[in-house]
Amino acid sequence: MSLGMICPLIDDLTFIKGDPIILGGSLPTDGSHSIMVVEFWATWCLPCRETIPHLTKVQAKYRDRGVKVLGITNEKKEDQVIEFVNEKGDQMDYSVAIDRQKTAKKALLKTFLAGLFKPSGSPGIPTAFILVNNKVMWCGQPVLDEEFEQILEKAAHGAFS
DSSP states (O other), X not given: OOTTOBOOOBOOOEEEESOOOOBOSSOOSSSOOOEEEEEEOOTTOHHHHHHHHHHHHHHHHHGGXXXXXXXXXXXXXXXXXXXXXXXXXXXXXXXXXXXXXXXXXXXXXXXXXXTTSOTTOOOOSSEEEEEETTEEEEEEOTTTOHHHHHHHHHHHTTTTO
8 A cells, every 4th residue: 555545444343432433445435534543552652642642732723624544553552542631632633543453553554664664564643644534644743744734734725736
């Protein structure tokens, strides 16, 4: 998978905050326009924790323009994730899901990022994607990459419709 490719269908996430969202699949045929920021993170990951305020600001800034932010973790200790998210409260003001079956990880992280990280094949987190109408338009670390905001702004203005 590379930029511009359609994200595979991901419909088995367990949502612990926000309304359930189905990611990927075919392009919308009803004229609708969807923009998603999907970040892979973990409670134990310090850089992931540092991106939470940024993603909350992104969600607040773009919410009225139809952008949805989703944080996905595949941690096994669901109670720990729920406690973490509840403690963050409005400081983590976007949807959060657990990828129990690792469907999202397989579809996006392993497929898209194969070979880009450690020789072990272990993908690094935090890693985010911008999906526009289920197409991968950007991948990287949103706090560190200026292109993140540029691509998101273009998407919110309908540049990729």
